[in-house]
Amino acid sequence: xxxxxxxxxxxxxxxxxxxxxxxxxxxxxxxxxxxxxxxxxxxxxxxxxxxxxxxxxxxxxxxxxxxxxxxxxxxxxxxxxxxxxxxxxxxxxxxxxxxxxxxxxxxxxxxxxxxxxxxxxxxxxxxxxxxxxxxxxxxxxxxxxxxxxxxxxxxxxxxxxxxxxxxxxxxxxxxxxxxxxxxxxxxxxxxxxxxxxxxxxxxxxxxxxxxxxxxxxxxxxxxxxxxxxxxxxxxxxxxxxxxxxxxxxxxxxxxxxxxxxxxxxxxxxxxxxxxxxxxxxxxxxxxxxxxxxxxxxxxxxxxxxxxxxxxxxxxxxxxxxxxxxxxxxxxxxxxxxxxxxxxxxxxxxxxxxxxxxxxxxxxxxxxxxxxxxxxxxxxxxxxxxxxxxxxxxxxxxxxxxxxxxxxxxxxxxxxxxxxxxxxxxxxxxxxxxxxxxxxxxxxxxxxxxxxxxxxxxxxxxxxxxxxxxxxxxxxxxxxxxxxxxxxxxxxxxxxxxxxxxxxxxxxxxxxxxxxxxxxxxxxxxxxxxxxxxxxxxxxxxxxxxxxxxxxxxxxxxxxxxxxxxxxxxxxxxxxxxxxxxxxxxxxxxxxxxxxxxxxxxxxxxxxxxxxxxxxxxxxxxxxxxxxxxxxxxxxxxxxxxxxxxxxxxxxxxxxxxxxxxxxxxxxxxxxxxxxxxxxxxxxxxxxxxxxxxxxxxxxxxxxxxxxxxxxxxxxxxxxxxxxxxxxxxxxxxxxxxxxxxxxxxxxxxxxxxxxxxxxxxxxxxxxxxxxxxxxxxxxxxxxxxxxxxxxxxxxxxxxxxxxxxxxxxxxxxxxxxxxxxxxxxxxxxxxxxxxxxxxxxxxxxxxxxxxxxxxxxxxxxxxxxxxxxxxxxxxxxxxxxxxxxxxxx
Amino acid sequence: xxxxxxxxxxxxxxxxxxxxxxxxxxxxxxxxxxxxxxxxxxxxxxxxxxxxxxxxxxxxxxxxxx
Numbered sequence: 001x002x003x004x005x006x007x008x009x010x011x012x013x014x015x016x017x018x019x020x021x022x023x024x025x026x027x028x029x030x031x032x033x034x035x036x037x038x039x040x041x042x043x044x045x046x047x048x049x050x051x052x053x054x055x056x057x058x059x060x061x062x063x064x065x066x067x068x069x070x071x072x073x074x075x076x077x078x079x080x081x082x083x084x085x086x087x088x089x090x091x092x093x094x095x096x097x098x099x100x101x102x103x104x105x106x107x108x109x110x111x112x113x114x115x116x117x118x119x120x121x122x123x124x125x126x127x128x129x130x131x132x133x134x135x136x137x138x139x140x141x142x143x144x145x146x147x148x149x150x151x152x153x154x155x156x157x158x159x160x161x162x163x164x165x166x167x168x169x170x171x172x173x174x175x176x177x178x179x180x181x182x183x184x185x186x187x188x189x190x191x192x193x194x195x196x197x198x199x200x201x202x203x204x205x206x207x208x209x210x211x212x213x214x215x216x217x218x219x220x221x222x223x224x225x226x227x228x229x230x231x232x233x234x235x236x237x238x239x240x241x242x243x244x245x246x247x248x249x250x251x252x253x254x255x256x257x258x259x260x261x262x263x264x265x266x267x268x269x270x271x272x273x274x275x276x277x278x279x280x281x282x283x284x285x286x287x288x289x290x291x292x293x294x295x296x297x298x299x300x301x302x303x304x305x306x307x308x309x310x311x312x313x314x315x316x317x318x319x320x321x322x323x324x325x326x327x328x329x330x331x332x333x334x335x336x337x338x339x340x341x342x343x344x345x346x347x348x349x350x351x352x353x354x355x356x357x358x359x360x361x362x363x364x365x366x367x368x369x370x371x372x373x374x375x376x377x378x379x380x381x382x383x384x385x386x387x388x389x390x391x392x393x394x395x396x397x398x399x400x401x402x403x404x405x406x407x408x409x410x411x412x413x414x415x416x417x418x419x420x421x422x423x424x425x426x427x428x429x430x431x432x433x434x435x436x437x438x439x440x441x442x443x444x445x446x447x448x449x450x451x452x453x454x455x456x457x458x459x460x461x462x463x464x465x466x467x468x469x470x471x472x473x474x475x476x477x478x479x480x481x482x483x484x485x486x487x488x489x490x491x492x493x494x495x496x497x498x499x500x501x502x503x504x505x506x507x508x509x510x511x512x513x514x515x516x517x518x519x520x521x522x523x524x525x526x527x528x529x530x531x532x533x534x535x536x537x538x539x540x541x542x543x544x545x546x547x548x549x550x551x552x553x554x555x556x557x558x559x560x561x562x563x564x565x566x567x568x569x570x571x572x573x574x575x576x577x578x579x580x581x582x583x584x585x586x587x588x589x590x591x592x593x594x595x596x597x598x599x600x601x602x603x604x605x606x607x608x609x610x611x612x613x614x615x616x617x618x619x620x621x622x623x624x625x626x627x628x629x630x631x632x633x634x635x636x637x638x639x640x641x642x643x644x645x646x647x648x649x650x651x652x653x654x655x656x657x658x659x660x661x662x663x664x665x666x667x668x669x670x671x672x673x674x675x676x677x678x679x680x681x682x683x684x685x686x687x688x689x690x691x692x693x694x695x696x697x698x699x700x701x702x703x704x705x706x707x708x709x710x711x712x713x714x715x716x717x718x719x720x721x722x723x724x725x726x727x728x729x730x731x732x733x734x735x736x737x738x739x740x741x742x743x744x745x746x747x748x749x750x751x752x753x754x755x756x757x758x759x760x761x762x763x764x765x766x767x768x769x770x771x772x773x774x775x776x777x778x779x780x781x782x783x784x785x786x787x788x789x790x791x792x793x794x795x796x797x798x799x800x801x802x803x804x805x806x807x808x809x810x811x812x813x814x815x816x817x818x819x820x821x822x823x824x825x826x827x828x829x830x831x832x833x834x835x836x837x838x839x840x841x842x843x844x845x846x847x848x849x850x851x852x853x854x855x856x857x858x859x860x861x862x863x864x865x866x867x868x869x870x871x872x873x874x875x876x877x878x879x880x881x882x883x884x885x886x887x888x889x
Numbered sequence: 890x891x892x893x894x895x896x897x898x899x900x901x902x903x904x905x906x907x908x909x910x911x912x913x914x915x916x917x918x919x920x921x922x923x924x925x926x927x928x929x930x931x932x933x934x935x936x937x938x939x940x941x942x943x944x945x946x947x948x949x950x951x952x953x954x955x
Binding site for chain 2: 429858860
């Protein structure tokens with residue numbers, strides 16, 4: 001059974017886990033191997049030309065002495081077999097969302113062709129059921145929300161429509177749509193526009209339609225009508241569970257778990273477990289999506305590294321440097337190594353013929369073929385040949401430079417050759433693998449590719465990489481929770497920090513918040529954090545300070561700071577942007593005209609001040625999504641549902657008789673915040689759902705504060721009189737354009753910074769050396785800001801710890817003599833690498849800063865005077881390849 | 890139908906199309922073998938001279954992708 005494809009297809013007893021596996025190696029499935037189970041067969045050992053089969057490999061026990069531990073054991077998808085009313089176990093066309101992912105995947109069992117499991121028919125109607133194994137204490141014990149399922153169901157429905165065409169009917173049956181992540185609400189809106197149906201109903205059961213493979217469901221729609229629908233397929237949006245073996249591991253390690261079996265943490269220390277030195281990341285910390293897991297993992301690395309920082313580099317070994325052999329002026333002596341890659345290449349291409357052909361090419365001194373060029377013994381043999389034959393250029397005809405160029409370049413360096421005296425011919429990925437049925441022409445193509453590579457490599461010159469010192473200080477912009485945490489982590493790992501805050505106090509928005517979702521008092525913890533930062537001699541705090549200008553690049557930034565008009569220059573290697581956000585000041589719901597109408601933060605202020613008036617209130621209401629999820633601000637502010645519910649519970653604590661109403665669109669208490677929602681309903685908080693096109697109305701009738709709303713259960717207008725109305729207002733990014741300009745980092749349509757990668761690079765920018773955390777990235781609760789503050793520090797330290805960095809050698813160079821000072825290169829370069837020379841004989845001509853140049857060649861192709869060369873991809877080198885094609889084409 | 894096949898020279902950006910051509914191999918997608926790839930660091934490097942040179946050297950088509 002192929003586990004990777006969720007058991008939808010079979011695999012052999014020798015298999016590669018999946019196409020992108022690292023290392024991409026075969027392994028034996030001991031449960032199904034006939035040799036291992038019955039002692040017969042052994043065929044694989046006989047046929048393997050590399051002798052790589054070893055039946056004796058066993059699990060080994062290793063003892064490691066470590067200073068800190070990071071747990072990242074992941075989750076298990078809820079098994080819906082036990083929910084017999086959904087017929088998952090007995091009907092092939094009821095699948096889990098993970099199985100559906102494989103059906104949609106190009107590397108899945110149907111190669112991405114959308115077909116249902118039972119009869120391979122293309123489905124016309126598919127339904128998704130949300131909250132299977134989540135938010136459910138009746139049919140299972142998972143009271144929490146799994147956080148990610150709404151978004152993945154919408155994604156699956158949208159992709160299914162892309163694969164199968166717009167006629168495909170996709171219906172998502174949900175309780176609340178929880179698209180609280182960055183850009184998720186937009187995705188949800190787009191899915192609605194594309195025709196994905198969203199039905200607010202939890203389905204009771206699935207019935208097979210007799211005589212067909214179809215499935216029938218019955219539900220009550222929002223208008224109260226009973227509807228029966230038949231679907232071709234049903235996808236169960238199964239939730240997260242901590243598997244029993246992880247619970248056991250946690251018990252063995254003696255760390256505390258929550259009722260949902262996730263690791264217990266504090267909002268101010270979100271990746272530390274109850275046991276010192278043990279940290280967590282990913283879904284053991286609670287159900288979370290990829291970006292949040294990536295943030296956590298960087299944060300855990302930061303924490304784990306902080307307690308070990310005194311031992312940094314104590315176990316590293318220094319690599320021996322082989323002096324470089326000068327080759328300039330020598331005629332090329334080229335060695336060509338043709339790889340068989342087992343049978344990956346040799347099964348199609350006649351490798352010996354290619355090798356012999358290579359020997360006939362000009363300047364080729366040596367040819368050879370290898371079974372696996374990338375194996376360590378072949379690398380050693382290649383190094384010996386380079387040295388013994390005095391080769392000064394190398395061509396490897398093998399897989400692809402994208403994955404293996406660095407490996408072969410290391411071999412060159414180890415043999416005393418400059419790593420740029422090298423070229424690869426791609427005869428696997430772009431030849432043998434794609435022309436399987438045409439060995440003759442594939443062999444011909446391999447010869448052409450080798451000839452092209454030989455022509456080019458003969459013209460390659462040794463290139464230099466500039467070595468840059470990385471300034472070991474950091475700048476953190478913004479003194480809120482995220483910036484404070486980043487500064488603290490950087491200082492904790494031994495780096496000096498400049499912390500710049502615009503206002504006259506540290507703390508940012510956290511100064512306005514009463515309690516976290518987990519019930520911790522914010523002010524006490526914040527004060528402790530501020531004290532730690534202020535008393536840390538490695539952190540220099542600049543209050544009432546703004547950045548006037550910034551220039552430089554990774555490792556060597558310079559900024560001018562202005563404190564009350566007084567300017568100061570600072571130099572630093574990395575910058576962390578933690579500029580925060582603020583609450584919207586609403587102009588609806590009588591906010592400005594009635595002092596009984598507050599924003600969430602104003603209510604928090606009253607709690608912080610122990611306002612005695614609060615307990616005298618008889619009736620209070622909260623209106624959610626004030627300014628969020630609106631056409632001109634199409635994002636969810638993520639924290640407001642939980643925060644209003646938390647405050648409702650605080651009011652109930654003050655006066656259990658108080659009538660409390662929460663007027664909402666979807667309740668988004670993701671993860672274990674769901675418990676608060678449940679508790680609020682149990683304590684009698686009344687939740688009334690409204691839609692954006694039928695918003696509640698707030699009026700002042702003879703001094704009484706009245707809310708009119710249509711109740712979603714009664715479907716009748718109701719009138720609520722309250723003494724206090726709290727508006728859960730949107731989180732607004734400040735004007736980030738100035739900072740964005742300083743570091744050349746992008747800002748999205750909502751005004752928030754755009755990170756390097758939405759999933760894999762949430763705490764850094766595409767600009768090297770600039771990092772991101774906190775509300776500047778996206779609205780988030782305190783624990784996530786703390787985690788991202790640590791994460792940004794962690795990412796920055798990976799750079800600082802190197803102390804030096806190398807630029808690439810394949811960059812542009814201007815021959816000033818030929819430059820006509822037209823300025824095209826300066827205006828066209830996306831990296832600002834070219835500039836005018838300001839003094840000396842070539843004043844006014846252009847020059848390239850080798851540190852900023854990324855080697856794209858845009859200036860080279862645009863230079864009207866032909867004054868710019870691109871090392872490694874120069875005109876003569878590319879023309880050599882083109883001319884070498886003459887015989888081929 | 891004649892059995893004439895065009896000879897195509899392609900200039901592929903290292904970061905996208907060249908990687909995509911590699912992935913086509915990983916996925917074992919099959920295509921005719923009458924194409925020769927020149928890897929360039931970015932299509933910004935592409936010069937009209939390269940296309941003209943390829944055509945002059947006998948190519949029937951030039952494909953730039955990036």
